[in-house]
Amino acid sequence: MDAKDLPNIGAHLWHVASLYSFPMAQGGPGSASVPPGYEFIRVLGQGATGWVALARQAQLDRLVAIKTIHAGIYDRDGQKRLIREGRAIVALRHPAVVTVHELRPTPSGAALVMEYVSGGNLRTLIDSGRLTGSHAAYLLCEVAAGLAHAHGSGIVHRDVKPANVLLTADGHAKIADFGLARLSLIPDSYRTSADSSAGTPTYMAPEQIVDPAHESPAGDAYAFAVLAYEILTGSRPFAARGAAEVIEAHLRGVPMPPWQAAPTLDPDVGRIMLAGLAKRPDDRPSVLQIAEQISRVSPADWDALFASRPRSLPPSPAPVVGVDVPARPPARRPPAAAPVARAPRSGFRIAAVVLAALTGSLVALAVVLMTRHL
Numbered sequence: 437m438d439a440k441d442l443p444n445i446g447a448h449l450w451h452v453a454s455l456y457s458f459p460m461a462q463g464g465p466g467s468a469s470v471p472p473g474y475e476f477i478r479v480l481g482q483g484a485t486g487w488v489a490l491a492r493q494a495q496l497d498r499l500v501a502i503k504t505i506h507a508g509i510y511d512r513d514g515q516k517r518l519i520r521e522g523r524a525i526v527a528l529r530h531p532a533v534v535t536v537h538e539l540r541p542t543p544s545g546a547a548l549v550m551e552y553v554s555g556g557n558l559r560t561l562i563d564s565g566r567l568t569g570s571h572a573a574y575l576l577c578e579v580a581a582g583l584a585h586a587h588g589s590g591i592v593h594r595d596v597k598p599a600n601v602l603l604t605a606d607g608h609a610k611i612a613d614f615g616l617a618r619l620s621l622i623p624d625s626y627r628t629s630a631d632s633s634a635g636t637p638t639y640m641a642p643e644q645i646v647d648p649a650h651e652s653p654a655g656d657a658y659a660f661a662v663l664a665y666e667i668l669t670g671s672r673p674f675a676a677r678g679a680a681e682v683i684e685a686h687l688r689g690v691p692m693p694p695w696q697a698a699p700t701l702d703p704d705v706g707r708i709m710l711a712g713l714a715k716r717p718d719d720r721p722s723v724l725q726i727a728e729q730i731s732r733v734s735p736a737d738w739d740a741l742f743a744s745r746p747r748s749l750p751p752s753p754a755p756v757v758g759v760d761v762p763a764r765p766p767a768r769r770p771p772a773a774a775p776v777a778r779a780p781r782s783g784f785r786i787a788a789v790v791l792a793a794l795t796g797s798l799v800a801l802a803v804v805l806m807t808r809h810l
Contacts, residue, residue: 661712
């Protein structure tokens, strides 16, 4: 056994000890899995990095959601670093952000006690077909306000997607899992696999794919642009299947112009969404700039757009790989309707060419006849 194996043995022993000191996320959550002072009610969801349980806080008699994060942290330095990150998330307060009441470290991650949001999530609402245009625009503006507030506090979400937008009982948006991608996957102490990426490929910015440790508000702006594109047009900017194709499309693909999926979409909204999908972070507008353009369209127009959309949109064209993508959309406003066919113009050109040829032939024949007559 080499000396280099000793740290790994220490990490393994820390992990084994943790199995007996605190229930882990890999095991099913139960009444013993919630922190002291909370009464387990039921499981709300479970994923690869943890689970979410509905619980009651006995002292305040309120319902909360408790989420465990298995971050692969088995050393004290990693725990301290997680606590520092967690404090920033707990301090984040905004009406469009799920409130985190407290963060409790566990032997290999953390347990976050959050407010319970009972209205489902945006992914489910989109798939149900019950989302109206005016409500969609309103929710996007709320999400942008929450993201912008977090960016101003130095916090980046890193995993903006419909499933992470929870809905209150009266239909307002609350962004969940703020910063949890960073807690569950950070280089060195927080990384369990050297080639893993934090985030969802469908909404992941190119620079985040290239460097999983990279984070900036521009990355959230890219994901927000994909989210807005999907909600407002009923389609996604890239018709890629599977994680590998999706990643390739984000790196080198050309997004389909949104007005092709939704011909009556406001052109200025379409252009700023394309700008949000720019490959270079510096070329993207902020989330608030995108939301501001969305808010300029009247609720009635958004409802009319959604009413005119086909129930089943045709798939987006395959991404073009290896083509330079302009950082900004074209300055000219896109047509509101299908472009006028150009075939008649080509027919006139052909007729003119034929007429010129006939004229030339007649002139040549006249010259020949005149020569013979003379």
